[in-house]
Amino acid sequence: MSKTPLPHSSPPETQAQQLEKKQLAERMSKIKHKLIVLSGKGGVGKSTIALNLACALALTDRKVGLLDIDIHGPSIPMLLGMEGESIEVVDEVILPVRFAENLKVMSIGFLLSRQEDAVIWRGPLKMHLIKQFLKDVDWGERDYLVIDCPPGTGDEPLSIAQLLEDADGAIIVTTPQELALSDVRKCITFCRKLNLPVIGVVENMSGFVCPHCGKKVEIFKSGGGEKMAREMGVPFLSRIPIDPGVVESGDTGKPFIYDDAESDTTEAFKQVIESVIELEKDNSQAKRRRY
Ligand SMILES: Nc1ncnc2c1ncn2[C@@H]1O[C@H](COP(=O)(O)OP(=O)(O)OP(=O)(O)O)[C@@H](O)[C@H]1O
Numbered sequence: 001m002s003k004t005p006l007p008h009s010s011p012p013e014t015q016a017q018q019l020e021k022k023q024l025a026e027r028m029s030k031i032k033h034k035l036i037v038l039s040g041k042g043g044v045g046k047s048t049i050a051l052n053l054a055c056a057l058a059l060t061d062r063k064v065g066l067l068d069i070d071i072h073g074p075s076i077p078m079l080l081g082m083e084g085e086s087i088e089v090v091d092e093v094i095l096p097v098r099f100a101e102n103l104k105v106m107s108i109g110f111l112l113s114r115q116e117d118a119v120i121w122r123g124p125l126k127m128h129l130i131k132q133f134l135k136d137v138d139w140g141e142r143d144y145l146v147i148d149c150p151p152g153t154g155d156e157p158l159s160i161a162q163l164l165e166d167a168d169g170a171i172i173v174t175t176p177q178e179l180a181l182s183d184v185r186k187c188i189t190f191c192r193k194l195n196l197p198v199i200g201v202v203e204n205m206s207g208f209v210c211p212h213c214g215k216k217v218e219i220f221k222s223g224g225g226e227k228m229a230r231e232m233g234v235p236f237l238s239r240i241p242i243d244p245g246v247v248e249s250g251d252t253g254k255p256f257i258y259d260d261a262e263s264d265t266t267e268a269f270k271q272v273i274e275s276v277i278e279l280e281k282d283n284s285q286a287k288r289r290r291y
């Protein structure tokens with residue numbers, strides 16, 4: 001008598017699915033570290049932090065890939081002054097766009113013909129595109145892949161967390177006010193459910209030093225991110241002030257970190273980069289702590 005499949009058992013993988021999985025694993029095996037930049041709320045500075053981290057790592061002679069999976073609002077091309085760049089496809093392999101020595105970039109923004117084009121896609125299609133970005137993009141041998149996500153814990157972060165089984169973890173960006181922090185707690189819970197380590201929390205837009213009187217003003221308050229990180233038992237990486245130089249660098253497409261001027265903001269960015277480089281010392285899966 002033939003057995004009726006159990007209602008909850010997932011269908012067996014087709015040969016095509018198995019091949020896809022193998023191709024993805026092969027491509028990703030050439031990348032040593034994978035970092036996912038997340039946030040609970042929008043506009044808190046994820047893309048800014050992701051690109052400055054990628055550029056800073058590339059400046060240290062590490063080979064880096066920067067992948068923008070913000071399908072509805074890809075901002076990496078604009079923040080890097082790369083609008084109008086388009087990608088090349090050779091023998092079904094997508095070539096990422098070179099931004100600088102050691103840094104290759106991929107974003108859906110390169111596939112849109114105009115800046116204002118909108119992408120209307122449902123979950124499964126997004127998962128498919130993200131899989132293609134990992135499997136079919138010729139990243140080559142890389143030390144790091146930094147992945148910039150859209151805000152929240154929707155289809156894109158879920159897809160990337162599921163597709164990258166060996167990601168080093170997530171860097172969670174927040175602003176200091178309570179409204180933003182409550183969403184970060186959700187983000188940390190999301191990581192825990194998916195067994196994705198939390199590398200740490202960055203509190204961005206934390207205080208502003210008035211260039212005229214030198215007085216520090218806590219526009220969105222300050223210190224909330226650190227307190228929340230302590231409460232949730234995850235590392236706190238850095239507190240980055242509001243700095244008009246960061247806005248200017250984003251608007252002109254020149255990464256802030258390229259400007260060597262010494263400032264509290266530069267120091268704060270460096271702290272994030274140092275925490276990431278520290279991870280290299282503790283690279284083995286077995287030693288890795290899952291927060
Ligand atoms: N520390 C900072 N000081 C001043 N401006 C900042 C700072 N960090 C980010 N910004 C500016 O805030 C704006 C939003 O930043 P960004 O695009 O990086 O946020 P995001 O979290 O990626 O947004 P989204 O959720 O839409 O993807 C940009 O104009 C950026 O230049």
Ligand SMILES: [Mg+2]
Nearest residue numbers: 046047070075
């Ligand atoms: Mg963004």
